[in-house]
Amino acid sequence: xxxxxxxxxxxxxxxxxxxxxxxxxxxxxxxxxxxxxxxxxxxxxxxxxxxxxxxxxxxxxxxxxxxxxxxxxxxxxxxxxxxxxxxxxxxxxxx
Numbered sequence: 001x002x003x004x005x006x007x008x009x010x011x012x013x014x015x016x017x018x019x020x021x022x023x024x025x026x027x028x029x030x031x032x033x034x035x036x037x038x039x040x041x042x043x044x045x046x047x048x049x050x051x052x053x054x055x056x057x058x059x060x061x062x063x064x065x066x067x068x069x070x071x072x073x074x075x076x077x078x079x080x081x082x083x084x085x086x087x088x089x090x091x092x093x094x095x
Contacts, residue, residue, distance in 0.1 A: 007031030011039055014046060021093055024071070026055045026063070037070040050092040054085070 002019070004010035006028045014022075022040075026033035033053060040046050053059075053067060056077045067074055073088055080088075 005029070007033065007036035007039070010036055014040065014049070018046070019049060021089060022049055022051045023089070024051055024053050024055075026053060026057050026059075034066055037067070041070055052089060052092065 002013050002017070004013050008031050010022070010024075011031075013019075024033050024036060028036070031039075033055070037051065040049070040051070050072045051070070053071045053074045054077060055074075057063070059067075059074055059076065064074065072092055075085065075088065
């Protein structure tokens with residue numbers, strides 16, 4: 001497991017070692033989650049990496065449209081338990 005402080009560092013980490021899943025916050029310094037997803041999905045070799053957005057941000061209908069086809073799941077931090085998160089991640093990694 002690896003972590004990155006912001007989107008640019010995350011892209012650098014993916015370039016070093018392709019992860020089996022990315023857990024992404026939309027609110028990051030330097031490059032937000034939307035920019036990260038655009039850059040990630042622009043590379044054909046990274047398009048198959050599952051991305052779960054886990055954010056405290058109030059996700060608007062416009063945000064959901066922007067994430068459609070980019071993120072595999074969008075989860076609100078305050079609305080799910082650790083068990084729910086674990087189940088969601090496990091199902092994505094298994095598929």
